[in-house]
Amino acid sequence: MEVDRIIGKYSSDKKGPLLFITAGIHGNEPSGVKALQKVFKELNKTKPIINGTVLGVAGNKKALKEGVRYIDEDLNRTWTKENISSRVEKSHEHKEMYEIMKVLEDESREAFTERYFLDCHTTSSASLPFISVQEVNDNDVWAHLFPTYIVRGFSDIITGDIDHYLSRIGITGFVFEAGQHTSDEAQENHEGMIWLALEKACDLNLEEISCYPECVTKFSEENAPDQKTFEILYRHELDEKVSFAMESGFENFSKITKGQLLAKENGHKVISKWDAHIFMPLYQTQGNDGFFVIKEVSGS
Incomplete structure (x- = not known):
């Protein structure tokens, strides 16, 4: 446009x-x-x-x-x-x-x-x-x-x-x-x-x-959902040369559990270390942020 x-x-x-x-x-x-x-x-x-x-x-x-x-x-x-x-x-x-x-x-x-x-x-x-x-x-x-x-x-x-x-x-x-x-x-x-x-x-x-x-x-x-406040626990940063693919089916704020398969990076499994929520999972070719992990906290 x-x-x-x-x-x-x-x-x-x-x-x-x-x-x-x-x-x-x-x-x-x-x-x-x-x-x-x-x-x-x-x-x-x-x-x-x-x-x-x-x-x-x-x-x-x-x-x-x-x-x-x-x-x-x-x-x-x-x-x-x-x-x-x-x-x-x-x-x-x-x-x-x-x-x-x-x-x-x-x-x-x-x-x-x-x-x-x-x-x-x-x-x-x-x-x-x-x-x-x-x-x-x-x-x-x-x-x-x-x-x-x-x-x-x-x-x-x-x-x-x-x-x-x-x-x-x-x-x-x-x-x-x-x-x-x-x-x-x-x-x-x-x-x-x-x-x-x-x-x-x-x-x-x-x-x-x-x-x-x-x-x-x-x-x-x-x-819009009812207001909730979250804070970021973790960022999975990608190198330019890395091969990365999220597992299918994740949406922003999807719940994840410790031990869950989140993605594959250079043929290796990326496993969750948290009981939390996934945030900004990457489903496009451009970008260097694979995903974030967030947790719910009390509001302002």
């Missing part, structure tokens, strides 16, 4: 926060982009009053056009302190990253009362919708205002992702994984989450939009 860097921008010219929404950081995850296009179309049609500004930004434009996860390297691993400070375009994804940064820097010159971010993603395997949150700033408290599963600690393990960068520069927010890449529910869940974020960040009265309540309740009441 072809898309402009700025998918949309909407304001009622009232003082308030910036809600910075990114989608398509991975080019094989277009549902967040489609959801943003639909949301901005509705905002421009009904013109509801909001405080502050909502800005929707496309991630890896070239990868989105080609329908692949990335071109040279994963854009969601490039946001390191070294890359940010060097401003040297070592890959196509560096170019995309610096363009996104420029949009945010230009927008941030305005005096906002607060800055929030929402990074929209989908998963390779079937999944309930969930939030991935880094425990810095007010991120965890903010995440617990939304009605779905919450996973803490992903960005504490994986540096170089965009939410790690945005949190590091003082913006409050989280990643939202809306479901499997091609599922019908993924776009519905992205739309619902964006509308709820507008309500909570920018004081949008949802009753002012013509698609309400369906565009919100499909996510919040039909697709």
Whole structure:
């Protein structure tokens, strides 16, 4: 799909926060982009009053056009302190990253009362919708205002992702994984989450939009699970040269038991050491995270 860097921008010219929404950081995850296009179309049609500004930004434009996860390297691993400070375009994804940064820097010159971010993603395997949150700033408290599963600690393990960068520069927010890449529910869940974020960040009265309540309740009441909080126990990282295959049938949050066969790596069995839940099992050709293991904990 072809898309402009700025998918949309909407304001009622009232003082308030910036809600910075990114989608398509991975080019094989277009549902967040489609959801943003639909949301901005509705905002421009009904013109509801909001405080502050909502800005929707496309991630890896070239990868989105080609329908692949990335071109040279994963854009969601490039946001390191070294890359940010060097401003040297070592890959196509560096170019995309610096363009996104420029949009945010230009927008941030305005005096906002607060800055929030929402990074929209989908998963390779079937999944309930969930939030991935880094425990810095007010991120965890903010995440617990939304009605779905919450996973803490992903960005504490994986540096170089965009939410790690945005949190590091003082913006409050989280990643939202809306479901499997091609599922019908993924776009519905992205739309619902964006509308709820507008309500909570920018004081949008949802009753002012013509698609309400369906565009919100499909996510919040039909697709989203009751809120639970999880923390990451383990990451199974893959070497570039490794041969890796998950066992079939795993979905995000599937229960696993100690001694269970999870995958095969270079012909060897990968056996669970935990009674817990599997998270982000890899069922695609690109990516260096085989799977994660998470456990349920008490909430915020």
